[in-house]
Amino acid sequence: MEPVLTKNFRKGQPPMSLREYEAAGGYQALRISVREHSPEEVVRIVSDSNLRGRGGAGFPTGQKWQGLPPMDKSALPRLVIANLDEMEPGTFKDRYLVENDPHQFLEGLIIAGYACRSELAYVFIRGEYLAPPADTIERALAEARDAGYVGRDILGSGWNYDVHIHMSAGRYMCGEAMGILNAMEGKRAIPRTKPPYEVTSGAWGKPTVVNNVETFCCLPHIILNGPGWFRKIGKAKDVGPKIYGISGRVKRPGSYELPMGTTLRELLDQAGGMLNGYQFKAALPGGASTMYLDDSEMDVPLEFESLKEIHCYFGTGTAIVADHTTCIVGLTHNLQQFYARESCGWCTPCRDGLPWIEKLYRDQEEGRGQPGDPELLMELSRSVHGNTFCALALGAVVSIESSLTKFRSEYDDHIRLHRCPFKDQH
Amino acid sequence: MLTDAERRDIESEIAASWDKRAASIPALRALQAHRGWVSDEAIRDIAAMLEMSTDELDAVATFYNLIYRHPVGKHVVKVCDGAVCWILGSQNLMQYLEQKLGITSGGTTADGMVTLLPICCVGDCDHAPVMMVDDTTIRDLTPGRIDGLITSGFEVGG
Numbered sequence: 001m002e003p004v005l006t007k008n009f010r011k012g013q014p015p016m017s018l019r020e021y022e023a024a025g026g027y028q029a030l031r032i033s034v035r036e037h038s039p040e041e042v043v044r045i046v047s048d049s050n051l052r053g054r055g056g057a058g059f060p061t062g063q064k065w066q067g068l069p070p071m072d073k074s075a076l077p078r079l080v081i082a083n084l085d086e087m088e089p090g091t092f093k094d095r096y097l098v099e100n101d102p103h104q105f106l107e108g109l110i111i112a113g114y115a116c117r118s119e120l121a122y123v124f125i126r127g128e129y130l131a132p133p134a135d136t137i138e139r140a141l142a143e144a145r146d147a148g149y150v151g152r153d154i155l156g157s158g159w160n161y162d163v164h165i166h167m168s169a170g171r172y173m174c175g176e177a178m179g180i181l182n183a184m185e186g187k188r189a190i191p192r193t194k195p196p197y198e199v200t201s202g203a204w205g206k207p208t209v210v211n212n213v214e215t216f217c218c219l220p221h222i223i224l225n226g227p228g229w230f231r232k233i234g235k236a237k238d239v240g241p242k243i244y245g246i247s248g249r250v251k252r253p254g255s256y257e258l259p260m261g262t263t264l265r266e267l268l269d270q271a272g273g274m275l276n277g278y279q280f281k282a283a284l285p286g287g288a289s290t291m292y293l294d295d296s297e298m299d300v301p302l303e304f305e306s307l308k309e310i311h312c313y314f315g316t317g318t319a320i321v322a323d324h325t326t327c328i329v330g331l332t333h334n335l336q337q338f339y340a341r342e343s344c345g346w347c348t349p350c351r352d353g354l355p356w357i358e359k360l361y362r363d364q365e366e367g368r369g370q371p372g373d374p375e376l377l378m379e380l381s382r383s384v385h386g387n388t389f390c391a392l393a394l395g396a397v398v399s400i401e402s403s404l405t406k407f408r409s410e411y412d413d414h415i416r417l418h419r420c421p422f423k424d425q426h
Numbered sequence: 427m428l429t430d431a432e433r434r435d436i437e438s439e440i441a442a443s444w445d446k447r448a449a450s451i452p453a454l455r456a457l458q459a460h461r462g463w464v465s466d467e468a469i470r471d472i473a474a475m476l477e478m479s480t481d482e483l484d485a486v487a488t489f490y491n492l493i494y495r496h497p498v499g500k501h502v503v504k505v506c507d508g509a510v511c512w513i514l515g516s517q518n519l520m521q522y523l524e525q526k527l528g529i530t531s532g533g534t535t536a537d538g539m540v541t542l543l544p545i546c547c548v549g550d551c552d553h554a555p556v557m558m559v560d561d562t563t564i565r566d567l568t569p570g571r572i573d574g575l576i577t578s579g580f581e582v583g584g
Binding site: 087094131168169187188248254321323344 | 452476512546554
């Protein structure tokens with residue numbers, strides 16, 4: 001496919017300045033939105049495009065915006081939050097997008113603000129992304145403000161929209177929609193009871209739309225080329241261009257823009273295949289919070305719908321590849337260490353269950369595994385599953401269940417040998 | 427006591443925020459940019475500026491990974507222990523650093539130069555294994571690269 005999200009990327013060079021971006025057709029989509037469409041029309045166009053949120057959950061973007069309550073003077077300003085927390089292990093697509101084309105992201109953020117009748121946006125950036133990409137965004141934002149794309153009376157429309165940057169201080173829970181609201185308010189990033197959903201009552205009680213960076217990046221292209229064009233991109237059921245990622249022992253790890261519905265086999269081909277001497281064993285297709293796919297599942301389209309059909313998640317679309325030397329028990333232990341450490345502590349099954357799970361994995365890796373441990377892990381995983389306020393705890397345990405189903409023999413080997421059979425290899 | 431410069435920086439964060447409480451994370455970051463870490467006394471002083479109780483602000487400060495409530499060295503070296511770095515041997519690099527610096531993860535060298543910490547996946551997995559030295563990400567790490575950084579006193583600029 002023709003590059004869409006990456007068409008202005010210039011390898012090894014700084015991203016396009018505002019003037020260069022404009023010369024390449026940039027900010028035309030914003031002009032068209034503001035001058036030719038009402039906000040409701042923009043919402044309808046985005047709904048018609050079938051764009052689904054790129055942060056991991058895949059909620060339809062237009063539908064999310066349609067959930068905003070009727071305009072109410074007591075609930076102003078409406079807020080838009082761009083989620084650039086990107087703390088999902090194995091995920092590096094949003095950084096790639098904003099580092100290489102910050103204006104594409106900002107244009108999308110401004111179009112979303114217009115569609116949602118918002119006056120104020122925050123770019124929520126994970127603390128580690130200070131320099132770059134935070135400084136890249138700040139420079140681009142200053143240019144956009146000087147050019148009148150951000151601020152008062154944008155393009156003579158009478159509409160005001162300001163964009164602020166919030167640098168986070170690091171916690172996985174900040175990437176969750178309710179967590180991000182609490183973090184913005186200067187509180188611990190813990191979940192909130194739903195409803196009310198954030199579109200009704202978000203940060204400081206204001207109607208708030210939270211979208212992922214890649215979602216915003218799709219918007220200028222949908223406005224310029226139309227929803228029908230967007231719906232035609234895709235190889236299976238979901239649509240649009242997608243920044244896939246792949247890492248691990250592959251020849252060319254990195255980000256690749258491919259049509260939605262690309263398979264793992266095709267993605268691995270893009271990356272040049274496995275490094276010489278290494279064989280593919282498994283992949284977490286969309287970050288740490290997705291289920292393992294094994295070599296029999298390499299031809300399943302990587303997208304929300306097709307993966308759901310085989311009871312897996314698409315997540316962020318950035319695949320972590322495990323090779324034949326990777327211990328699945330050890331890798332799952334690594335994931336559980338992350339989740340146990342990052343649990344915000346609000347819900348007991350997550351706060352207390354994950355450290356127990358982590359300890360059991362450590363036992364397997366250090367030769368103390370006992371018969372019955374795999375069953376206990378499954379039971380613990382199921383007691384976390386669905387018993388917490390937010391969905392991150394669910395994401396934490398799906399790797400346990402899928403590894404036990406697909407790689408049970410590795411658990412049994414650890415228990416039988418009283419050691420990790422891969423230990424001398426990693 | 428906050429210095430005038432610290433107070434000014436915190437005040438400008440308050441001015442840019444929705445309300446005083448919303449400035450808590452930016453204010454903690456601003457103070458830490460001056461001192462490297464956030465002491466009990468600093469929590470009390472900042473809380474007064476934000477009209478929060480010290481416990482409320484400390485609950486925030488202790489929740490976020492990048493706010494240090496203990497003194498840290500001149501440089502903070504954060505080794506990514508995310509899944510991809512783990513697959514590519516980050517645990518060996520952490521051990522190598524521990525051995526070379528003579529400290530364990532979480533510790534600070536006796537000369538106060540370096541604090542060593544683990545960090546969650548930093549979103550550079552196509553260049554794994556990686557670590558951060560202060561705010562700079564060091565990609566495609568090898569023991570040789572670590573030796574070079576140690577020799578240079580972890581002066582990576584930026």
